Amino acid sequence: MCHAIKMPDTILITELQNQLALMQAKLDGLEKDKISLQEDKVEMQSRIDHLLAELKLSKSQKYGKKSEKAPRGTFNEAEQHKTTEPPKHHKKGKQILAEHFEREEVEHTLTELTCQCCGEQLHQCGSEDSEQVKIIPAKVSVIKHKQFKYACRHCEHEQLASKIITAPKPKQPIPGSIASPEALSAVVTGKYCDALPLYRFVDILGRGGLELSRGTLANWCIKAGLLISPLVAAMQRHLLSEHSLCADETRTQVLDEGDNPSSNSYMWVYRSNEVSREPVVIYDYQAGRSRACAKEFLAGYQGYLQCDGYRVYDGIEGITPVGCWAHARRKYNDALKAESKNKGRAHKAISFISQLYKLETHAKNKQLSPQARYQLRQEKALPILMHFKAWLDEAEGKVTAGSYIGKAIKYTLNQWPKLMRYSEDGELGIDNNITERDIRPFTTGRKNWLFSKSINGAQASATLYSIVMTCRANDINPYYYFVHLFKTLPNRDEGDDDFTELMPWNVQLDFDYS
CATH class of the missing domain: 1.20.1440 (de novo design (two linked rop proteins))
Incomplete structure (x- = not known):
């Protein structure tokens, strides 16, 4: 009888214990879900903060100032040290025009020389001089080469045949072309120094009365690059003999490179350090961005190489990277x-x-x-x-x-x-800002012409950019340097690889108005 009474109590206790265990399990599950949700909340908040930071940075880069200089009032321990240098002031007044400009005088005289006070004759007692700039855009002229022919009167009468000798003319940068050294220099300077697309140059020449196609100008640039490439190779040898170098690279698009026309190729830039007295800047076109590209250019070089944190510059034999x-x-x-x-x-x-x-x-x-x-x-x-x-x-x-x-x-x-x-x-x-400044003209030009059609065109661009940027580093006018090269290089002896007298720091230009 007692056992009959206790059995239901035992069952009830067991059921209650099972329910308690079940509720505890649910509670543990809910606790785990709570912890998981809290972790998800922290992760999501971190993700939201990161996305907001990216959005803020993107807006700042798009709409904010581009300079990295800190604004006045920003906390900066270096500003606590007052400078003793006097403040710089901008020059005021009318600009004085350089003496090398061609000048024409326009005289202004009175038509009535009678004095309004007494009626007597006025006489000239001096002048008031002022100057203005006169600019004539795209002035096109023609060089007519007249090669005189010579014959021998004695041979004409005494011999069976008489030889006619024609006076030679200097070899031209592009044989058989209408491009003079000056015309070729104007085209490559316009494109590679002033970032002027060739189709715009076609329009400028058209307004001057000269009709040329964009294909013709592109062909001139490629042949100009081939003509100058031995000089750039000599500049590269000079560069690799220096104490330290700087390097950087940027993308470019070449339609004929590889199977995918939209794939990126790269323009690598190497230059002398900022204290070099004979600075050289070399552009090197490569299809990729691997370590092999840098190793190929820097083969045999021993010294410092200043660059960004890109890893391909590490581990090259003889190279000591500088941050x-x-x-x-x-x-x-x-x-x-x-x-x-x-x-x-x-x-x-x-x-x-x-x-x-x-x-x-x-x-x-x-x-x-x-x-x-x-x-x-x-x-x-x-x-x-x-x-x-x-x-x-x-x-x-x-x-x-x-x-x-x-x-x-x-x-x-x-x-x-x-x-x-x-x-x-x-x-x-x-x-490495000095190299970034030298690569900026290429990136500026890339915004205008977007891509190169052929590999030959990209290689010519690398060669011609090398000349332009080396001119800038040596503070000489690239147009007059190109004119000198296009007149001199075609008339050099074949096999002569000594370009010492043509290096920018040695050359003597007739019209160096840099």
Whole structure:
């Protein structure tokens, strides 16, 4: 009887325990779901913050100012040191026109020479002079070559045949073409120096009364590139003998390269360092962006190579990579524009880098020698670098790895040995901006002509850009240099590979109005 009474209680307790266990399991499941949802919330919020940062940076890059200079009032420890240099003022007044311009005088006289006061005759007592610029666009003229023929009177009477001798004319840059050295120079300077598409040049010449096709002008450019290529090869040999080089690369599109016309090829740019007295800039067209492209160009070179963080420059035999502080600073500028939460850290990093640039500006203004610049860096830049490195190590663990500030700090730490290297040698620059400036004319021109049709055209562009940018580096007028080359190169002896007298720093131009 007692057992009959206790059995239902036991069953009830067991059922209650099972229900409790089931509820506990559900509760554990709900707790796991809560944790998972919280993790998803954090991840989604992080993703939203990152997308908002990307949107903010994109808007800043599209609509904001392009300069990386910090605005006045921005926290910057380097600004605490007041400069003793006097402020620069812009020149005022009318511009004085250079003496080498051709001048024509226009005289203005009075038609009535009677004095209005007394009626007597006026006499001339001086003049008031002023000048204006006169520009004649696309002035086309024709060079008529008249080669006189000569014969011998004695042979005409005494011999069975008489030989006629024609006076020779200088060899032309494109044999059988109507292109004179001056015309060829105008076309290649317009395209490769002024980023003028050939179809616009056709229109300009048409307004001057000369009808030429775009295909003809393109053919002139390709043949001009072939003519100058031995000189550019000599410039490359000179470049690879220098103490240190700079390098960068940018994409280009060549329709005849590969199976896919929309695929990217690359224009690589190598140049002398910023203190070189005989600077050379070489453009090198390549179908790809692999390490093999850099190894091929730099074969045999031993020395420093300043570049961005692109890995293909690492591991090349004989090359010591040098980092670019402008690239590092740019990442902190991006973080400053994109992330409002990390502005303090971004400002702090930019402040360290600004102090390094302050020293470089001082060295440039004082025109310090490479040895003096090395001493300045050892004494003043190294302590800043060590302080910056300690700050980076501490800040790395306090920021989100995928944030802009996190990526900037990681990039700086990964590149640190290369970024430190500029302090080892006074001939090295603090950044690679000098090469970026030399590659900018190509990127500007690319916006106008969009692509190259053939590989030969791309290679000719590389050759002609090399001449244009080397002229700029040596501060000479590319048009007159091209004229000199197109007159001289066709008349050189075949096999003569000594181009010393034609190098930009040696050549004597008749009309160097740079």
